[in-house]
Amino acid sequence: MAVYLDNAATTKIDSEALNKLIETHKNNYGNPSSLHKMGVNSEKIYKLNLEYISNMINAKPSNIIITSGGTEGNNTGLWQIIRFKNKKKKILTTKIEHPSVTKYWEFLKEEKGIKVQHYGYYNNGEYRVDDLYEKIDDSTGLVTIPFVNSEIGFLQNIEEMTQKIKGISKEVLIHVDGVQGFGKLKIDVSKLKIDTMSFSSHKIHGPKGIGGLYIKEPDKFVPLLYGGGQQKNLRSGTEDIPSIASFGKTCEIASKTMDENYEKVKRINKMYRELLPNYIEEVIFNGNLEKTSPYILNLSIKDIKSEVLIHFLEMDDIYISSGSACSSNYKGISETYQALNIPQNFLDGTVRISFGRYSNEKDVKYVVEKIAKYTNEIRKMVRR
Template structure:
């Protein structure tokens, strides 16, 4: 199997699994307990907190553990909205955010908040001037993702953070796809809240974190025993947190080497696919994208058929976000780039991992060319594409002849 769907989830590294095992067995204590078994669990949680904080250049006490990116997004956006609603009820985000952000904003609209959904340019990147124009006196929150989960484009969060700081507006970043893959510095980018998910960086599922800058106050959404600084009550998922911390430590230590390796494989993969497949196109910005993301679209095919046939060849990819894969509607992210439904339905997202190699590129690109070719042979849309191309060529030839 060649796995290229790391944006959906990544495999748990062996070192991460090994770090977790003791806390599933003999070190099973509750971190809130005062006896030695509890103190041991508490120490393990705090060590993990240090590792996660180090990965994003935060202070240890600014990290709150959650169940994952979705909860972190909800906690950040709802927490700020309800805490600051007396100051204002206007929120700014973009049309290509993860559903965890978009659905949360839609919910807040039912509670009297106003949300401005900013468009993106054809390359998937926010226009800073649009952001500046959208800011109002009652704007209390700007939420912009660092890197998109479908097309991998990286947003100018340092510019956004500078504007938010200047205007005194809280700035939240969904960094689920970027943390552990590219440098993330919450201080440099003036970020107030940042969401992270463990299973996107070779840690276990069911655990994540929310960075909350010191001095930022949010409304508590989960009440109970007061764990996680009274912001997220409930007994901590110690094995998951330990695994998350280990994954963060590994990511920090190998960040530069992984970026270099993944960019080389990604660029080769993009070049091979675009070279071998007629009418293949890259989605998103060519340069400002995650080092592991290659998002394509192919004329006159259906992405679902492409995925299934690649799966039969032992290659795992995706048509878009795994979080909304049950929805057969055209990707709202690709629609935001100005693409038509017919173009969008022929999409393929390949997201590389450190286990991938240069050798995988030849196998995958050949398989894509073979599958796309066979699907087009059965597609009436491809016949139309060819006929339109022929008509266009004849028209040009006639003009020259006259």
């Protein structure tokens, strides 16, 4: 049986969510914009499940739009700087954001004349918040903050940061990439001074191709997509009712199991941290467990190639990754890894182990033994 430890990339869909997806495809395929009974039934399903989704972050359904996932949500959040009509053309961000943020602000910079300025961070992944606050000025239109970094799992104090930013300038928009935190960590948007936040279904055992965006002020929102006026003209396109129903079921389950899952993966994360050094010499854990999401464990092993280790492990049906799956096609060293100043002879051996609802403690020793076995084999080849 597979030991799947790449849950930050995607997760296995929950059986109840899968059944809901199939059932709705079979029985409720009407267009929710249609006036007949099948259309009305689909609209009812849409509204009911929007409640489940919005409840995850203590938001009102009217403040949520359904998107195709985290990438669209992040693109749309950054797009909101357009509302200033060239009066505020500066985005404050970091180099350790998800590619759906970094690549989009590159587009805005080239096509819309937006100025991008980076604020700093320390080697442990914490933001240099004073540097951020000092760079906010009259030209600043938007600040981006990742709730949880997708490679290391760095956690930021969003509540404190957003209150401080709005205290400096109420006009500055704040976009949060909430994809790696939604459904895993408690998020209450009523306590956050944010304007938009992206989230995704397939990171929490829901279907792929669907996510959402929290919008604080829908009346000021600038849509990214135009067309038939669905979702109150905020995001046009026929709603995918089966996926929305499945996502709603996913959120319903996640809200009931969040605390239990959090404690379980924290124990598992801690077990790996305690066991691995007993089996492998010269291993570095990137990020402190107390300051990172327990769902992500990143480590560097000296004198190995992470890609080789990954392919060795898959022969035993064990699946981990070398970093963010969304950035694996880009050449060069990850900005996040550069930020940590990982020693060069450890850098190539950096891997990410990420947990989900189906991760369990009984697999830990087995996986550690296999990592140790293949690490020794790779080192023999490399050091020959």
